[in-house]
Each structure stands twice: as C-alpha cells, then as structure tokens.
Amino acid sequence: MLKEEFDNMVEQHQLFLAKNGGAKADFSGKDLRGEDFSNLDLRFANFSRANLSRSNFKNTKLQGADFKSANLSFSSLEFANAGGADFRDAIMIATNLISTDLTRANLIGCMLPFVHTLDLSTSRKKGE
Numbered sequence: 001m002l003k004e005e006f007d008n009m010v011e012q013h014q015l016f017l018a019k020n021g022g023a024k025a026d027f028s029g030k031d032l033r034g035e036d037f038s039n040l041d042l043r044f045a046n047f048s049r050a051n052l053s054r055s056n057f058k059n060t061k062l063q064g065a066d067f068k069s070a071n072l073s074f075s076s077l078e079f080a081n082a083g084g085a086d087f088r089d090a091i092m093i094a095t096n097l098i099s100t101d102l103t104r105a106n107l108i109g110c111m112l113p114f115v116h117t118l119d120l121s122t123s124r125k126k127g128e
Contacts, residue, residue: 001027001030001031001032001035006032006035009025009026009027010025010040010042012025013025013041013042013045014041017041017043017044024044024045024046025042025045025046026045026046027045027046027047027050028046028047028048028049028050028066029048029049029050030050030051031050031051032050032051032052032055033051033052033053033054033055034053034054034055035052035055035056036055036056037055037056037057037060038056038057038058038059038060039058039059039060040060040061041060041061042060042061042062042065043061043062043063043064043065044063044064044065044066045062045065045066046065046066047065047066047067047070048066048067048068048069048070049068049069049070050067050070050071051070051071052067052070052071052072052075053071053072053073053074053075054073054074054075055072055075055076056075056076057075057076057077057078057080058076058077058078058079058080059078059079059080060077060080060081061080061081062077062080062081062082062085063081063082063083063084063085064083064084064085065082065085065086066085066086067085067086067087067090068086068087068088068089068090069088069089069090070087070090070091071090071091072087072090072091072092072095073091073092073093073094073095074093074094074095075092075095075096076095076096077095077096077097077100078096078097078098078099078100079098079099079100080100080101081100081101082100082101082102082105083101083102083103083104083105084103084104084105085102085105085106086105086106087105087106087107087110088106088107088108088109088110089108089109089110090107090110090111091110091111092110092111092112093111093113093114094113094114095112
C-alpha cells in the first residue's frame with residue numbers, strides 16, 4: 001500500500017469516527033508488513049486477512065476492530081486498547097501484548113505461540 005493511500009485511509013477513518021463523513025478504514029487483505037500504526041485511533045477498522053507482521057500498534061485504539069485471519073506475527077500491540085476486537089483465526093506468533101487491553105476480545109482459533117505477557121482472563125475463549 002502506498003504511503004499516500006495509507007494516510008488518506010487513516011484520515012477518512014478519523015472523519016468516520018467523528019461522524020463527519022469519511023469512511024471506515026478497510027485494510028482487509030492488504031500487505032502492511034512493518035507498517036507503523038502507533039498512537040492512531042483505528043477503532044472498528046477492518047484488518048481481516050491482512051499481513052500485519054512486524055507492524056507497530058503501540059498505544060493504538062483498536063476497540064471493535066476486525067483482525068479475523070490476519071497475520072500479526074512479531075508485531076507489537078503494547079499498551080493498545082483492543083477491547084472487543086475480533087482476532088478469530090489470527091496468527092500472532094511472538095506478538096508483543098504487554099499491557100494490551102483485550103477485554104471481551106474474541107481470540108477463538110487464534111494462534112498465540114510465544115506471545116509476550118498475555119492475560120486472557122477477560123477475553124472470550126472457546127466455550128464461553
């Protein structure tokens with residue numbers, strides 16, 4: 001994805017969140033390896049099936065975001081708020097989840113080997 005396309009999508013998403021026009025960010029299926037999403041407000045954005053490996057989501061607002069079948073391997077979600085986000089079938093190998101808020105996040109079918117500091121006590125697990 002080109003930098004200007006990325007910046008425009010983020011800008012339109014901010015307008016969408018402010019209910020001032022714009023459009024919800026749709027990064028689905030995109031190759032966004034190594035992208036810097038830090039400190040952005042991407043609540044309800046669509047990242048399904050995206051390759052987000054080695055990306056930075058530090059301090060990012062991700063409540064209600066869709067990460068179904070996304071690859072977040074070796075990424076950092078440190079201090080991100082991902083409450084209510086959907087991570088079903090996501091690949092999260094060695095993902096940094098230190099101080100990440102996963103309250104009511106859906107992690108069913110998510111691959112979580114070698115995850116750093118993960119507390120699943122408030123996340124939905126299989127059978128709940």
